Amino acid sequence: MNALQDVFTAVLNMSITASYVSVGVILIRLLLRKAPKIFSYILWAPVLLRLVFPFSFVSVFSFLSLVKPVHLNMAQGRSAVEFVPRDIGQLPAPAIQYGAHGIGNAVNAVLPQAVPAAGTNPMQIWIAVLSLIWITGVIAMLIYSVVSYVKIRGKLQTATFVEGNVFETDAIGTALVCGFIHPKIYVPVNVGEVGLPYLLEHERTHIRRRDYLIKPLAFFSLSLHWVNPLMWLSFLLMSRDMEMSCDESVLRRLGAGVKGGYAGSLLSLSVKGKGLPAASPLAFGESHVAARIKNALRYKKPAFWVIIASVVILSAAVFLLLANPQAGRSDLTAENVKNMSWTAEQDDNKQAYAVDQDEWGPVIELINTASRSRIPERYRPTYDELYPVYYTLSVEADDRENPESTTYMLLLYHHKDWDIFHGEYEYKLALTRLTQSGESDIWGLPYSECRRMLEWFRKKSEQLPPSAGNGLKEAERSIGQNIDIIMSSPLTSSNPQDYIDANRAEYNAILAMDAKALPYMFSELEKGGQTGLKGQIMEGKAMATAYVAPNLLNREFETQVLTDVYPLTIPKAMLIHYQYYLIENKNQIVLDKGYTLL
Amino acid sequence: MERYKLFDAEYKFINIIWDEEPINSTELVRLCSDRLGWKKSTTYTVLKKLCDRGILQNRDAIVTALIKCEEVQKYESGAVVGKAFAGSLPKFLTAFLDERKLSEQEAEELKRIIEEAVK
Numbered sequence: 001m002n003a004l005q006d007v008f009t010a011v012l013n014m015s016i017t018a019s020y021v022s023v024g025v026i027l028i029r030l031l032l033r034k035a036p037k038i039f040s041y042i043l044w045a046p047v048l049l050r051l052v053f054p055f056s057f058v059s060v061f062s063f064l065s066l067v068k069p070v071h072l073n074m075a076q077g078r079s080a081v082e083f084v085p086r087d088i089g090q091l092p093a094p095a096i097q098y099g100a101h102g103i104g105n106a107v108n109a110v111l112p113q114a115v116p117a118a119g120t121n122p123m124q125i126w127i128a129v130l131s132l133i134w135i136t137g138v139i140a141m142l143i144y145s146v147v148s149y150v151k152i153r154g155k156l157q158t159a160t161f162v163e164g165n166v167f168e169t170d171a172i173g174t175a176l177v178c179g180f181i182h183p184k185i186y187v188p189v190n191v192g193e194v195g196l197p198y199l200l201e202h203e204r205t206h207i208r209r210r211d212y213l214i215k216p217l218a219f220f221s222l223s224l225h226w227v228n229p230l231m232w233l234s235f236l237l238m239s240r241d242m243e244m245s246c247d248e249s250v251l252r253r254l255g256a257g258v259k260g261g262y263a264g265s266l267l268s269l270s271v272k273g274k275g276l277p278a279a280s281p282l283a284f285g286e287s288h289v290a291a292r293i294k295n296a297l298r299y300k301k302p303a304f305w306v307i308i309a310s311v312v313i314l315s316a317a318v319f320l321l322l323a324n325p326q327a328g329r330s331d332l333t334a335e336n337v338k339n340m341s342w343t344a345e346q347d348d349n350k351q352a353y354a355v356d357q358d359e360w361g362p363v364i365e366l367i368n369t370a371s372r373s374r375i376p377e378r379y380r381p382t383y384d385e386l387y388p389v390y391y392t393l394s395v396e397a398d399d400r401e402n403p404e405s406t407t408y409m410l411l412l413y414h415h416k417d418w419d420i421f422h423g424e425y426e427y428k429l430a431l432t433r434l435t436q437s438g439e440s441d442i443w444g445l446p447y448s449e450c451r452r453m454l455e456w457f458r459k460k461s462e463q464l465p466p467s468a469g470n471g472l473k474e475a476e477r478s479i480g481q482n483i484d485i486i487m488s489s490p491l492t493s494s495n496p497q498d499y500i501d502a503n504r505a506e507y508n509a510i511l512a513m514d515a516k517a518l519p520y521m522f523s524e525l526e527k528g529g530q531t532g533l534k535g536q537i538m539e540g541k542a543m544a545t546a547y548v549a550p551n552l553l554n555r556e557f558e559t560q561v562l563t564d565v566y567p568l569t570i571p572k573a574m575l576i577h578y579q580y581y582l583i584e585n586k587n588q589i590v591l592d593k594g595y596t597l598l
Numbered sequence: 599m600e601r602y603k604l605f606d607a608e609y610k611f612i613n614i615i616w617d618e619e620p621i622n623s624t625e626l627v628r629l630c631s632d633r634l635g636w637k638k639s640t641t642y643t644v645l646k647k648l649c650d651r652g653i654l655q656n657r658d659a660i661v662t663a664l665i666k667c668e669e670v671q672k673y674e675s676g677a678v679v680g681k682a683f684a685g686s687l688p689k690f691l692t693a694f695l696d697e698r699k700l701s702e703q704e705a706e707e708l709k710r711i712i713e714e715a716v717k
Contacts, residue, residue: 148688158607158644161635170606170673176693189606199694206692219690242692260716267708270700288696293708297715 008131010054015228017064018050021321022234024063028317029237036302037244037295039314044238046321048214051221051231062323134227141223145216152178159186166200174269175199183212195265198258201250211242240288244295251299263293330408330433332364336398338405342460345389352394353460363395366452367408367431372443380442381413381430389413390427391457406435410445412453419447429453482506601671602653609672610634611644615654615663623659 025047029040050056156178159169166185175187185203187196206212218235225231251259270289302310340355340363355363381389393410408431415428429450433441486503493499500507604612614629615621621629623645630641645661648654655662687693700708 145688145690148686152688152691157640158605158636160607160610161633167635168606173697174687174693174695176687176691178691202694203692211692215692216690239689260712263708263712263715266695267700267705267712270695270698271705287698287700287704289698289700290704290708293712297712 004135005127005131008127008134011134011224014051014054015225015231018047018225018234019228019230020064021050022047022230024321025234026237029241034298035310036248036299037241038248039310041238041241041245042314043317043321044234044241046318047234047238048218048221049322051225052217056322056324061320063320064324137226138223141226142220145219145223156186162187175203177203177206177212180213180216183207191269194261195269197254198250198262198265201253202246205246205249205253209246211246215239215242240291243288244292247292247296248299251296252301256299256301259297259299263296266293266296330368332368332395332397332408334360334364337364338396338398340393340395342391342393342457344391344457344461345383353464355393363393363410366445366449367395367410370431370445370449372431372445375430375442375444379415381411381415381428387413387415387428391453393453393457406433408433410453412450412457425450427454479510482510601669602651602665603671603673604653605673607634608644608648609670611641612648612653612663612670615661616667620660620662623656623661626661 025043028043032039032043155171156167156169159167159171162168165183166187168187168189170189172186172188175185175191177183177185185200185207187199191199218238222231222235247262251262254262266289334357337360340360341352342355343350343352379387381387383389389411391412395408395410397406397408411430411432412427413430414426416424416426417428418424425447427450428447429445431443431445433439483506485506486499489499489502491498491502611630611634614633615626618626618629623642626645627638627641630636631638636644645654645656649656653663653665655664686697
């Protein structure tokens with residue numbers, strides 16, 4: 001199921017990206033209305049490529065930088081534009097950012113929010129349902145394609161040889177090209193001597209241009225993106241541009257003098273036969289034939305300079321439409337960096353430790369060159385429970401971009417995620433920039449850099465002298481006291497709950513303690529034998545802490561170490577905090593399933 | 599007299615037979631391949647269809663015609679066209695025209711435009 005949903009999300013992203021590009025193409029086409037149709041036709045190439053390939057190259061010049069996609073997934077150096085975050089099913093408050101404010105907010109208002117207590121995430125169900133509907137549509141369109149192809153091949157089977165790769169038959173009403181490997185031209189038997197050369201030249205041009213491959217490919221893409229009405233429109237417009245540019249090519253080869261004859265054959269062939277006149281449900285604007293006739297009559301061979309200019313403009317347009325946008329770069333050097341320091345954020349005293357100048361090099365290079373992507377607001381690192389920051393590295397500099405003091409910060413924070421290239425990972429790296437004038441930016445950096453910085457921070461932590469104190473001792477004392485009070489209540493009940501009820505204040509005091517209480521609890525639990533009242537008190541504390549980090553609630557597991565108490569299910573959020581404190585003691589917890597924390 | 603209606607392909611086929619009959623079926627396949635560009639299977643399919651209709655006879659691999667030239671009438675291509683487009687062309691094929699026909703007034707209008715343009 002997950003694979004299908006991933007594919008669906010990827011297709012959705014491609015669809016949205018292609019839609020923006022499509023709008024761009026349609027606008028440019030309007031400008032090119034009077035120009036040869038070959039240019040409009042070529043403009044559709046970026047749309048098709050974006051429908052089929054999720055990745056593209058990155059460039060400073062990109063059409064998409066106008067619409068500011070929310071997320072640029074920069075895995076492994078390849079850049080894919082994302083409007084729909086891949087893990088949308090797991091998010092607490094899912095949202096799709098279309099990039100243009102109005103649209104996005106309207107859609108997000110109807111997206112169901114996750115309800116942690118309920119256990120399931122309605123968004124997940126939505127995505128599952130939608131992806132099923134999508135794949136059904138895709139299959140239906142593919143079946144239609146196969147069936148109609150088989151039918152037409154059947155009809156063409158008895159076509160008789162005329163010359164070269166041309167065959168004639170009375171089973172069709174218009175000339176067409178059929179076949180993917182050795183395409184053949186099929187003409188109707190009664191087409192007449194006058195119209196025949198035009199038909200043949202037209203279809204030969206299609207063959208020369210490989211249209212017999214391009215059109216099916218476009219239709220296949222349409223099948224994948226059938227949910228997107230803009231793509232149907234694009235297919236229609238692309239087909240028209242394809243035909244009209246083909247007409248123009250014929251006129252160019254046969255000479256503009258045949259304009260009248262060509263237009264005339266177009267006309268006569270569209271009225272022949274006993275078919276009913278145009279009453280098509282899809283008709284909008286003039287009929288396709290009328291447009292082609294007018295375009296053919298209007299055709300003039302363009303001047304040489306016009307061709308050159310158009311090629312240049314076209315290349316630029318295609319490049320802009322294909323390129324993925326880039327988020328800026330910096331220009332730090334050892335000269336303009338004033339100082340660098342790092343901090344372990346979860347420490348009590350949060351001391352900043354200076355970084356020696358000879359260690360600045362790699363950090364500067366990272367800030368200057370690492371690929372940046374935008375982080376949606378709800379995934380940003382925070383200093384509280386949701387995406388807690390563990391380490392920061394501050395760099396104060398005179399940025400060459402603006403000659404005032406700018407502070408860059410690398411933030412290593414907890415954000416468990418899964419992606420196709422790295423599987424599951426725990427941490428992310430963000431880069432923030434704050435100028436003295438108050439401008440601020442935040443970007444996400446690639447996973448490879450995150451791993452590097454993690455190593456760097458760990459090494460730095462190990463080099464520190466053992467810490468003087470970080471409030472743990474206080475916590476230990478406080479809990480110990482409260483538990484003693486509860487347990488020494490003058491009750492004779494055997495039900496631990498009664499003791500807790502009798503000493504609500506003390507119990508609440510324990511619950512109100514933050515994660516500092518955890519090391520004590522774990523060390524006590526490790527000692528074993530904590531059944532009964534004390535164990536229950538500590539389990540209550542565990543649960544209470546869990547509610548603070550709702551998005552991590554469902555990641556529970558048993559710990560082997562602690563199973564001599566009743567099997568405690570301890571949310572991982574707590575263990576991560578615990579492990580953070582344990583760094584000082586260089587301890588490690590090895591858990592069931594071979595899971596090691598840091 | 600009731601005439602047999604033949605499609606264009608069948609008509610060409612029976613003409614070959616009239617020219618060459620009696621003809622061995624293998625030889626017939628070769629001739630159809632040369633002159634019509636047909637695969638072996640196509641030739642046999644058409645042959646079988648016409649034999650079933652009592653128009654041709656294939657006995658001991660010798661093919662003869664059971665009817666004469668005067669008894670045959672080609673299908674008018676117009677009627678065929680109407681039938682052919684009952685199952686519409688797949689959208690992913692390139693064709694010279696799409697299937698919609700022009701209305702009379704559209705056609706008149708365009709005729710006028712063409713005449714203006716070539717003056």
